[in-house]
Structure formats: structure tokens, C-alpha cells
Amino acid sequence: MPDNDxxxxxxxxxxxxxxxxxxxxxxxxxxxxxxxxxxxxxxxCGKTTLLRMIAGFELPSAGQILIDGQDMEGIAPNHRPxxxxxxxxxxxPHMSVFDNVAYGLKVSGVPRAEIxxxxxxxxxxxxxxxxxxxxxxxLSGGQRQRVALARALVKRPKVLxxxxxxxxxxxxxxxxxxxxxxxxxHTVGITFIVVTHDQKExxxxxxxxxxxxxxxxxxxxxxxxxxxxPNCRFVADFIGKTNLLQGRVGGLSxxxxxxxxxxxxxxxxxxxxxxxxxxxxAVRPEKMRxxxxxxxxxEVGIKGRVAEIxxxxxxxxxxxxxxxxxxxxxxxxxxxxxxxxxxxxxQDHWCCWRPEDAILLxx
Amino acid sequence: xxxxxxxPLVFWLINLPPTLWLVVFFLLPLSIIWVFxxxxxxxxxxxxxxxxxxxxxxxxxxxxxxxxxxxFWFAGITTFLCLVIGFPIAIFITFSPARWRPVLLLLIILxxxxxxxxxxxxLIAVLRMRGYVNFTLEWFWEKANGVLLFLGLDNVALxxxxxxxxxxxxxxxxxxxGLVYVHLPFMVLPLYAALDRMDKSYLEASLDLGAxxxxxxxAVTVPLAKAGIISGLIITFIPALGSFLTPDLLGGTDxxxxxxxxxxxxxxxxxxxxxxxxxxxxxxxxxxxxxIRALMARGTSxxxxx
Numbered sequence: 001m002p003d004n005d006x007x008x009x010x011x012x013x014x015x016x017x018x019x020x021x022x023x024x025x026x027x028x029x030x031x032x033x034x035x036x037x038x039x040x041x042x043x044x045c046g047k048t049t050l051l052r053m054i055a056g057f058e059l060p061s062a063g064q065i066l067i068d069g070q071d072m073e074g075i076a077p078n079h080r081p082x083x084x085x086x087x088x089x090x091x092x093p094h095m096s097v098f099d100n101v102a103y104g105l106k107v108s109g110v111p112r113a114e115i116x117x118x119x120x121x122x123x124x125x126x127x128x129x130x131x132x133x134x135x136x137x138x139l140s141g142g143q144r145q146r147v148a149l150a151r152a153l154v155k156r157p158k159v160l161x162x163x164x165x166x167x168x169x170x171x172x173x174x175x176x177x178x179x180x181x182x183x184x185x186h187t188v189g190i191t192f193i194v195v196t197h198d199q200k201e202x203x204x205x206x207x208x209x210x211x212x213x214x215x216x217x218x219x220x221x222x223x224x225x226x227x228x229x230p231n232c233r234f235v236a237d238f239i240g241k242t243n244l245l246q247g248r249v250g251g252l253s254x255x256x257x258x259x260x261x262x263x264x265x266x267x268x269x270x271x272x273x274x275x276x277x278x279x280x281x282a283v284r285p286e287k288m289r290x291x292x293x294x295x296x297x298x299e300v301g302i303k304g305r306v307a308e309i310x311x312x313x314x315x316x317x318x319x320x321x322x323x324x325x326x327x328x329x330x331x332x333x334x335x336x337x338x339x340x341x342x343x344x345x346x347q348d349h350w351c352c353w354r355p356e357d358a359i360l361l362x363x
Numbered sequence: 364x365x366x367x368x369x370x371p372l373v374f375w376l377i378n379l380p381p382t383l384w385l386v387v388f389f390l391l392p393l394s395i396i397w398v399f400x401x402x403x404x405x406x407x408x409x410x411x412x413x414x415x416x417x418x419x420x421x422x423x424x425x426x427x428x429x430x431x432x433x434x435f436w437f438a439g440i441t442t443f444l445c446l447v448i449g450f451p452i453a454i455f456i457t458f459s460p461a462r463w464r465p466v467l468l469l470l471i472i473l474x475x476x477x478x479x480x481x482x483x484x485x486l487i488a489v490l491r492m493r494g495y496v497n498f499t500l501e502w503f504w505e506k507a508n509g510v511l512l513f514l515g516l517d518n519v520a521l522x523x524x525x526x527x528x529x530x531x532x533x534x535x536x537x538x539x540x541g542l543v544y545v546h547l548p549f550m551v552l553p554l555y556a557a558l559d560r561m562d563k564s565y566l567e568a569s570l571d572l573g574a575x576x577x578x579x580x581x582a583v584t585v586p587l588a589k590a591g592i593i594s595g596l597i598i599t600f601i602p603a604l605g606s607f608l609t610p611d612l613l614g615g616t617d618x619x620x621x622x623x624x625x626x627x628x629x630x631x632x633x634x635x636x637x638x639x640x641x642x643x644x645x646x647x648x649x650x651x652x653x654x655i656r657a658l659m660a661r662g663t664s665x666x667x668x669x
Binding site for chain 2: 083086
């Protein structure tokens with residue numbers, strides 16, 4: 001029964017290599033049509049294996065993958081309605097740009113008269129119009145990636161898979177390409193699935209992100225939700241910077257959980273009221289303020305000594321150590337061109353935040 | 364690499380022995396043979412160098428041209444068969460699990476460590492009338508006959524009265540079998556080297572774009588392994604062309620190759636000048652093949668750099 005709201009359905013998929021390695025462990029994900037979906041995680045978390053199973057280069061040890069309602073079991077990569085942009089781009093070095101893009105059309109028997117216009121259209125889409133006669137060794141890395149994109153998109157797949165598409169580009173080009181990919185995805189309206197280890201890349205491009213660790217999906221949510229409401233320590237730590245404090249559930253206060261944090265006292269936090277015992281309290285550095293004279297009325301705070309200041313241009317990260325030896329980082333925006341040196345190492349400051357900006361995490 | 368300029372004495376001391384070796388044992392004898400090829404036989408052992416071209420002219424006698432042609436033919440078929448047999452082997456090794464690859468490569472190289480003469484005699488034991496191929500065929504013949512007997516069809520003698528062993532030895536086929544057997548590693552190793560170097564995502568990209576395995580092989584694998592294929596073809600063809608032991612031991616009267624003729628000139632015919640001329644012609648052909656390889660390599664190196 002095809003579900004119109006699901007383009008790719010991954011059901012309880014497991015991949016084992018040999019007897020010892022479980023690369024992907026009972027993963028279930030539904031990806032919607034037209035979605036820009038990201039598989040995010042550190043290297044070795046199974047994200048690439050999962051992508052390769054969708055493409056058909058690896059076979060699941062257990063579970064099912066459906067694309068547009070059709071079970072992919074026993075269907076070879078060349079018969080799946082998907083195309084892939086490889087990490088190394090895999091642009092055929094012995095073919096011109098035109099022949100590279102035309103290759104997929106030729107092998108699937110598209111009429112000759114149709115190939116030319118479609119290739120041109122596709123090259124146009126990735127802003128490589130007129131590059132047809134060039135050979136790949138005459139192109140830059142970024143251009144070669146565009147060829148790989150054009151070559152995949154010309155087939156008009158239902159899903160485009162991108163394996164670490166930006167990892168080989170330099171920082172400036174990578175940023176431009178992130179926007180470019182989003183624009184491209186809006187234009188063609190195809191479902192994009194991108195594998196990346198770069199959380200910034202995933203946050204800026206994707207509609208939804210599945211954060212993976214050790215072969216399992218830890219959290220599947222929108223970028224803002226992952227950042228502001230991570231569901232576990234791993235996600236809180238992996239996405240962005242975070243200050244993780246240890247706490248203990250002391251009781252309930254109305255709809256809120258009272259968490260006893262050492263050096264602060266009871267802090268009312270919203271979260272799972274069933275939580276008991278040791279818990280984590282995560283506060284993002286930019287949610288914290290540095291104050292010289294203690295927290296404001298609606299804030300809580302910890303006093304610490306400035307150990308180090310890292311200057312990043314638009315923002316400086318101030319690292320403090322408190323009486324318990326805990327390390328805290330506070331993001332201080334550099335609003336003014338001058339006067340940024342108001343905070344000095346060795347000074348004592350209060351790291352303050354509003355309890356509603358803290359995240360309650362299970363142990 | 365520039366340091367030799369600063370220590371010229373060390374440089375010359377290190378390089379003198381190999382240079383001397385090369386000159387005394389390679390260039391000098393080769394030059395003598397070259398000079399001999401322009402000489403005339405005089406008496407039993409004498410050679411009178413008269414700078415005549417008669418030996419070269421004689422080499423173009425139809426008799427020798429035919430043997431040259433035949434040698435080309437043998438070497439060509441051998442090279443082709445090595446490519447056809449060697450390519451699947453090279454692919455198989457490339458895509459084997461990493462821990463098996465050294466073992467498989469060793470199996471390919473192993474025959475190199477055995478004397479060619481011993482390998483060739485072993486092949487004789489396999490191919491001769493009372494050899495292992497015929498033993499195997501005979502076994503099948505007897506079993507098949509047993510089935511016929513069981514079915515009560517023995518009196519019709521469907522398979523003949525007696526087992527007729529195949530004549531596998533002392534003919535052109537035996538020479539080609541022997542040559543392919545000996546030269547297969549020369550083909551497999553460069554092919555393997557080329558395939559192993561190749562980024563496997565090219566193959567996956569081809570499959571991903573909708574091509575089947577067959578199409579991928581001819582449109583992607585073969586062009587990308589082109590340098591390895593050309594290397595394999597040439598380093599198989601050159602030694603195959605100059606083969607002498609294999610046609611001598613496995614061949615019949617009409618399967619001699621040019622190296623056999625050369626050997627005869629130096630030994631039984633005792634015509635060193637003519638043998639020298641034939642040797643040099645064979646060498647020129649080899650150089651020609653190497654020049655082609657160099658030219659084609661220039662074409663592919665730009666592509667490989669991509």
C-alpha cells in the first residue's frame with residue numbers, strides 16, 4: 001500500500017559485516033517526498049552504509065527499504081529510481097562533460113534526439129552551460145562536483161543521494177555550495193538525502209536530520225529542534241557547543257522538574273516529569289550571559305574564573321572554571337568594534353542563564 | 364637527487380660497477396653480434412666482417428618470412444588468449460577480500476619460481492598421449508560406456524570400439540597452450556595493477572546511472588584500465604614472440620618459431636652472421652612495439668592524472 005506522504009521508507013534495517021560489526025542497527029526512518037533529508041553523525045556511525053543500502057550497493061542483513069512504495073529487495077542499483085553523487089564525484093575521466101552527463105541517458109535507451117537538450121538543460125541547472133566539450137581534468141573540484149550533480153539529475157530520479165558532497169571543497173566554496181544545493185533542490189523538487197559528518201552543513205541545508213551514532217538513530221528532528229531540544233547527551237554534545245552540567249531531580253514544581261545543580265541550588269526545568277535521579281542540564285554558550293554582580297532576577301548562575309578567551313571574529317568564546325572545577329563556555333557577541341577587551345583572563349564572572357533556556361537531559 | 368653534484372667521486376664510485384657490468388656483459392656482446400650480422404661465414408669458425416647486407420636480404424626469403432609470420436601469429440594468439448583469460452582473473456583478484464589478494468597474486472607468480480624447462484616437461488606429462496588429459500577423458504569414456512552397457516546399448520559401440528586418445532602434443536595447439544600457460548602472469552600482473560589503482564566508485568557510478576555490469580565493463584572498466592591493458596599486451600607479446608623452448612619441446616615439425624631458427628643458426632647450422640641478422644630483426648620489432656607503447660602511454664597519462 002503506497003503511502004503518498006512517504007518517498008523512502010526504511011523499516012528495521014540492520015547491516016552486519018561479518019559476525020562482529022553491526023554498522024546499521026534496526027534503523028527505521030520515513031522520508032517524505034521533496035524533503036531535504038540529512039543523515040548526520042561521526043565517522044563510523046553507519047550513515048554511509050545506510051545510504052549505500054538505499055542506493056543498492058550494500059544489501060541489508062535484515063529489514064526492508066521501500067522507495068515510493070516499492071520494495072527494493074532484489075533490485076539492482078541500476079534499476080532503482082535513485083541517483084547518487086559520490087564523495088569522490090566519480091566523474092569519468094575518459095569522457096567529456098557532455099558524455100558524462102549523457103551516459104546515464106544513453107545506457108537507459110533515451111532517444112538520441114532527446115539526449116542533447118536534456119544534457120544542456122541539466123548543465124544549465126548546475127550553471128555549467130557551455131562546459132560540455134571539456135574534459136574532467138580541465139575542471140576545478142567544484143566544477144567536477146557540479147558535473148556529478150548534473151549527471152545524476154539528468155536522469156530525473158525520484159531521490160538524489162549525496163555522500164559527503166561538500167567535504168572535498170574549501171571552506172568558502174563549501175558555504176556557497178550549501179546554498180546552491182538548497183536552491184537546486186527547490187528547483188527540481190526531488191527528495192535529497194545527504195550524508196554528512198558536518199553538523200553546520202546539515203543544520204543549514206536540511207529540513208530534517210537523523211543524528212546517528214553506533215548504527216542507531218539517536219534523534220530525528222528539524223534542525224532547530226535538534227539544536228534547541230536535543231533528546232540525549234550525545235545529540236546535545238554533537239550538535240553545536242554545549243555546557244553540560246550534572247544534576248539530580250529533587251522534585252516537581254507545578255509542571256516543572258526541580259533539578260538540584262551543584263553550586264546553584266534547585267533549578268526549575270521543563271521536561272520529562274518521569275525523570276528521576278541523575279540528570280544532565282545542558283545550556284548553550286550563546287544562551288549564557290556574563291555578569292559581574294550575580295544573576296538577574298529571572299536567571300540562575302555559576303561563578304567562575306576566566307581561563308581563556310577564544311576570538312572568532314563575530315563572537316568570542318570565554319572559557320571559565322568554577323569552584324567545582326567545571327569548565328563553562330560563554331559566547332560573547334562582539335557588538336562593538338572596540339571595547340571587546342572588557343573581559344580578561346583571571347577575572348571572576350557570573351555565567352548566568354534563564355532556566356527556560358536550559359535543556360533537561362536523561363542520564 | 365641533486366646531492367651527486369656535490370659528491371661526484373661518491374657518485375662515480377657507486378655507479379662504476381653497474382656501468383662496467385652493463386658495458387662488458389651487455390652492450391659489448393650485443394655490439395659484437397651486431398657487427399657479425401654484417402659478416403660472411405669463413406670456414407668453420409671464421410667470420411669475415413665485410414659489411415654486407417646479404418644476411419638481412421636472406422632473412423626476407425619467403426621461407427624465413429613465413430616463420431616470422433608464424434611467430435607473429437603464435438605470439439598474437441597467445442597475447443589475445445592471455446588477455447581474454449587474464450582479465451577475468453585480474454578482476455577476480457581485485458574484488459577478492461583484501462586478505463586473500465596476496466595469496467591469489469602469489470598463485471599467479473608462483474610458476475615464475477619454477478624452472479621453465481621443468482614446467483614445460485610437466486605440461487608434456489599432462490598433454491601427451493598417455494598423459495593426464497587423456498587419462499581423464501578415458502575415465503569419462505569408460506564411465507559413459509558403463510552407462511551404455513547398463514542400458515544394454517553396448518553392442519552398438521556408440522563411443523567407438525576403443526578409447527581414442529587425443530593428440531594434444533607436438534602440434535601448433537600445444538605450442539599455443541604452452542605459450543599461454545607461460546605468459547599468463549605477464550598479462551595478469553599489469554592488469555591487476557591497473558584495476559587495483561582504479562577508484563571503484565567509477566564502477567558504482569556507472570551502475571547507479573543505469574548501466575548493467577556488461578556495459579559498465581566495456582564503457583568504464585576497459586577504458587580506465589587501458590594503460591594496464593597496453594602494458595600487458597606488449598610485455599606478453601614481446602617474450603612470446605621470442606619464445607624458443609616452448610615451440611621446441613611442445614611443437615611439431617611445422618610449429619617452429621623464429622627463435623628456433625636463430626638457435627639453429629648459432630648451433631647446428633653454424634651460421635653466426637645470419638643468426639645475428641635474424642636476432643637483430645627480432646630486436647627491431649621489439650623496439651617498435653615498445654615505441655608504440657610509449658606513444659600510447661603518453662596519450663593515457665594525461666587521463667590518469669585526472
